[in-house]
Amino acid sequence: MQVLIYSVILLGVMGFAAGLGLSIAAKKFEVKEDPRVEEIIKVLPGANCGMCGYPGCSAYAHAIVEKGASPDLCVPGKKAGVSDKIKSIMKEK
Template sequence: MVVVYSALVMGALGLAFGLFLAYSNEKFKVEEDPKVKMVLEVLPGINCGACGYPGCEGYANAVVKKGDSYDKCLPGRKSGVTEKIKEIMES
């Protein structure tokens, strides 16, 4: 009988914690600007740091949120990253 009670208690605790986590996920959701993701897809993704930011995601956030310069990605200059970022930011 102890096994049955233990299983019921563990099941109830699992359900309670699952509901709490689902509620917390919705309550504390962080909205991200879709332009950051679009700029990140345009960047080469090699995370070299030549732009002065810690990786491509840091540079994409700086361009979208802080209005940083579009031409800091040195590896992406040959493939036209600067023009693509300008198109994204103007739309």
């Protein structure tokens, strides 16, 4: 019975230590992303068709913010005025 109690305590301590370590690592290695990327992803159609020349809407949003890609490349979003929305997001910040 005593072995069982020690085992449960040991596993609990190990679980707590692992959780604490992962929590600290997540904070330390956190990648801060420009909030404009997420805003642009929200206005894109989300079809992930690749017609903009990027592998998906998320990659296109990253390219606009990080590499200065043109905001006029999304073909499915043209009628909905996506490029104007992207331009206004890029001007905001």
